[in-house]
Amino acid sequence: MATIDLSTMPIRTANEVIKGYGAIHKDVTIVNPDARHYIGVGLTNPIAVEIQGSAGYFCGGLSDGPNIHVEKNVSWGVGDNMLAGSIVVEGNAGAIAGEALRGGEIVIKGNMGSRAGQVMKKGTLFCGGSASFMAGYMMYGGKMIILGNSGERVGENMAGGEIFIGGRIDSLGCDAKVIEPGQKEIEEILSFLERYEIPFAGTFKKIVNAGQDLTYGTPEKKNPRISFPVFSGADSSYWNDKIQQDIRVKSEIGRYRIRGYGTTRNIPHFSDLAFKKDAFSSLDEKNELSAVQLRTLIGDRHGARAIDLSMPVMIAPMSFGALSPVMKQALGIASRLSSIADNTGEGGMYSVERAEARQLIAQCLSGRLGWNIHDMKRSDGLELYISQGAKPGLGGQLMASKLTQEIADMRGIPAGMDLRSPSRHPDILGGDDLVMKVNEFKESVGGRLPVSIKLGGGRTRDDVKIAFKDGLDFVELDGLQGGTGATGDEVAEYVGIPTISALMEAMDGLEEIDAGGQLPIILMGGIQSGIDAAKAIALGASAVGLGTSILVAGGCTGCMECSTGNCPVGMATQNKELTARCDVEKVALRMHTYLESVRWQMAAVANAFGYTDIRQISRNDLVALTPEAAALTRLPYCPEYRERLAAPSDRPAPLTVKGRETGSANYSKRNRNIIREMAGTDSTDFKGQSTLLGQLLLPRENPFPETRPAHPDDIVFLSAALTRLVIDPYREECATETCISRWREIGRRPPEIPSLTLDEPILVSGFDDAPENIRVALADVLAKKGCGYVGRRPLTTGTEAPTPKWLQLVDGTVEPKPAADVLIYDCRTGFEKTPMPRLRPDQLVGITVTAKTLSDSIPFALEQQMDMLVLDCTNGIMAPWAELQAPPDLTVLRDAVALLRKLGKEEEIALLNFGGMRSGTDVAKALATNCLASVFSVGAGFAMGGVLEENRMVFPDLPPVTTLADSVENWIKATSQEAAMIARCTGKTSVHNLEPEDMRCITIATAEATGLPLASGQVKREGF
């Protein structure tokens, strides 16, 4: 037996020495371990390792086959991702013992810390003492045995596997249930105990998945795809068909919508920038474009073997599962032919793709699906996924229709569930844990592979600093426009910052810590051509990633059905009939040809400037064509370049586009046609390439002309990533309870101050004169869901059933009623300081406030000790369907909050908002602006089948009350869920903790109307 003394030998060396003994099957004793981290990480031989003392983080992690014995304690993550072998710990284990375990046995004789066995898939995790909270959190399989007490919320969100408890069950987690264990199972446990000489005389209870939450309930019916100009751009109407469809679908399925693709609306993008030199007019067949240096090495800043790219382009990570086997194979081939790097995406390494790709980055996600030491070693780079542009804050999703047995086996999870991967890693809960994970990865492969991180744009300025300090080799940074196979629609649209902003924030962040140029950024998110790529590089990116665009090149039709598994071209499906339509060679060649066009275009741009290396290009070579793009990138605004590029006689005419537009502004018909042409035009075809280049250089129309008003759609949220911890929107709680009161201080509210408590921050108004069925249904559901009604008269159910909270609107036409929970005096026609009394001491009282009245009415309301204000962003809440008259005036919220803040009374009166509310995301935006609840009207009408008729809403069909009630209940559930989802993405456990600081704007008009900053563009932050 060999001996290693860790008081004298560094752990990196020690691990190599241990692996050396492993290679010759010689056992090892470790002395003076003193809780050092990473002992035995990456060991793949069945040798015995005796640790004489305590071990630190990840003892025996990422291993296969060792037999490790620890004399005392282990810290976090013992046996992380072990495939086989055993680890015996005589003392206690820290948190996440046996995380992501895939086989073998971990025996902890003492107690174990919280979240033991998180996302474990196979093998046995034994604890002789008691567990702490959430043992078996999100476990997918395997066996856990706890002789002592279970700890709180045992089996929380377990999808598979079994937990046996010898002691007390402190409390059961979500979707877990207790059953009686079988005789055979008990015998197996007893023989296990005998094998490890552990005495036990008690009995066992068994905990398994309760099966309530493995799949989504009602599936979404196929709905017509709506062309993007309907809901985005200058001509879209506020209550457009997309909004109506969203509300109607939510009233059917009772949850947020899910779809594939990225952001569908217009976002400021690279297409709003132009090069100062016109690459088209500089074209000359005699130019040697191949002489332009494009080769890029990435990932060696800490001594690892660099990824070697023939041009600064990578394939973006896309999972085997989201994509079909043929498509993954084709990506491997295309990446090899173009000599760039491919990426596994989530869910493990598909060996056929590995065989085809020359360089393959292995992506590690939170669920550790398919992750193992052998595939890590087979890869050319390791990527830790923190978040992605399409869904920052959410984990990956794979619907049951695509989770076939083959894919489930590879991932190590049960088939047939609607897989919602965890939103964060078990062991990366901040920048300080990230460095430990990075080190574990480096230890497991001896530091030979680059370790990178994938980040969705958001708090990028701070996140990249952490990535830099934590020793990452590069960052894959994804903007809002990034695509995906399945995500929540609202998160895809409204969480994250535009790709150009993400890049700017990354550059600024690194500059702030004097690390500019030292951490390569691979930019992704809506990049479609060599022109986009060259612009990204000019702004500071080291390379770009291509995802959706390369699928389009391969033949994707943009139907956006990716999540359903019905991909008509066999790319994003596992259905064998459909995948048969995908010819691997043909698709691979098209994607390769597309990549070569990208290469040609990058070289052509560099050549136009006379550069011999693409890296000579800089932001000095760029201008902005729109005020938004200028503000976000700090490039000069030069609209005159628009005319210069606008089709002089010698260049190709703009592509004419026929038929209905696509559902995605970023992949409009025109853009899609160009990508397809690129995939069919050989790089030696000078004329064809020139035409394409000419097309690509034509700027798009400004999607945000001056006529577009400030719009809530142009506000986005910053999600948590590294600086903050995301609260898992699929499973962790987020409080929505809402207490409306003029008292919001620290401590306990004095009893004499009245308050109104709602279960959800949602109120409905405008149904005073609606058909009776609708009023009854609304009354039933608002009462049941703990929401309130705002109106001149109360909603009544017509039965004994409880009625909803009533916030009475009082104007000249009605008398204030003592029965109302709140009296809201209407002051829309002008504000006069008349008495507006409460009729009983525990009744709340408030007024409506408009842009015109707020400067007088707010001080008065405060003086009168009123409880609340209704910030009315319409022409007047009393008018029927007031919201239909005009888009909401966002300045009311801005000015009311600013005035209250100026008076130092921001929280001494409750704020409600009315006008333009459509979704839970809109609620989140109002709450973040300091409102306590939002009042819906037209939105609720759509949920109950209302249709627009000129400027009012009518109900042509009147279904029975129960049907209407189901619809409205579903809609409230979905709306509340959306608001909570956004809050969790930003790291909050209560929707009321959303803050203005969590929001950014993507248009100047909206930034002005709301007082919120733009998504990027500000110069160095104060204090740095």
Place this chain on the structure above:
Amino acid sequence: MCAIAGFLFKNGKRNTLNMSTGEALTSMLDATLHRGPDSAGWALYHEPLKDQLRIRFFITGDRPESSQIQEIKTLLKKQSVEIREEEVTGCTFGVIASYEGDVLALTQAIGGKTKLVSIGSSLDIIKDVGQPRDLAAKYNINRFNGNHGIAHIRLATESGVHPDTAHPFWACGFSDVATAHNGQITNYWIMRRRLERKGMRFQTENDTELIAVYLAYQMSLGTPLDDALEYSLEDLDGTFSYLVATENAIGYAKDKLAAKPMVKYEDDELIAISSEEVGLNSLFPGRALETTEPAPFTCGLWSR
């Protein structure tokens, strides 16, 4: 995003540990250095002074040191604070002074005009940009052998890297109360504005300062520290494992997600708290220790 360390001798006996209190804190920080390379700090609790205070100020690099010290002296004199001893160490100016008035009033009078690090009859906070071993030498930390202290190393997240954004933070205005924190408060601005409306002062945009100020505010309402710790579990959102120290005690609070690590070792004579067991092991090399991890959504307080 950091590592924390806390240390307390329970009954004055010192047979089990072969190092000074300062060395013990530094050693725990150094062993967990990977968690926070940006800055380090210590809240050291000396023997309490009678009718005297230890006051420490930051000296900034932008103006001559002597003029800043002169300004501080003038300010103190105006508040009838009589300096008995003074020292310039690193980026700080520290005094021991006689003062009979209220510390909160003193803080409010001088707080906006100078950068206070800490005030206490017992507490002295030392913090700076850099790593713990180097700073310990620079500030003579290892000579400190008082009864207890807390310490911290930081990986900056949402505020910059300066001496004044290093931890621990003094509960501005409240004598002898300091906090060190690992995690991120996600309702920072809501809570900050709420506290500012109550007249509480903030010197940085660091969320740990918020914890310190929050606890100070609670105590100003007459809430005992152990209750304030408990209320903080509800009022603060995000992730945290934080330590608090007073003249006689150290305490902790841990959020409901248990996202931030904290390990405790306790024997008859002492309590040591570190973010990782490797920190505790650095106090007792070669020994296998009995350690425990506090449960989520709990808090605790240990007195000497």
